[in-house]
Amino acid sequence: MSGKISANTDPTGYNMSDPKDKNNELEILRTRNKEGDNSGSGSKRAVSRCSRLTAVCLGLLCVLLLTVIMVMWVKFTSERDQLQTRNYNLTIERDQLQTSNYNLTKERDQLQTSYINLITERDYLQTRYNILSSERYELEITYLELTKETNQLKKENEHLQKSQYTNCE
Structure with a gap:
């Protein structure tokens, strides 16, 4: 050596x-x-047995790993399908809410327009009422004056008739 x-x-x-x-x-x-030499062949058998045991363990680990991957794939696929279904349902619900919001907004605008028209009409009617009340008041005053004048004229007419009747006698 x-x-x-x-x-x-x-x-x-x-x-x-x-x-x-x-x-x-x-x-x-x-x-x-x-x-x-038995010691050499015995160690070869031990190495061979160890190699077989290692191969079996690796095979079992591969099977276990494959099983875990398949289970996780099934679970993932199931969760993905559930999420897609939920997303679809939420999209439909969102669209319905948007439609409802649009309709409510449209109705609100119509009610607001109607409210404005009613306010305008109320103001017009209030003004008209005030004018008519004022005219009524003036007519009442005129009526009272005319009634007073009519009474005055009646009295004068009676007085004249009495005086004429007395003068004729």
């Missing part, structure tokens, strides 16, 4: 570039195979 350590050194410390080390390595492997 060489004292140099290089990139061609394997884990056992043999220098692979040195032909003597290669030959020694090959000789050791042949000897083990001829002698039937």
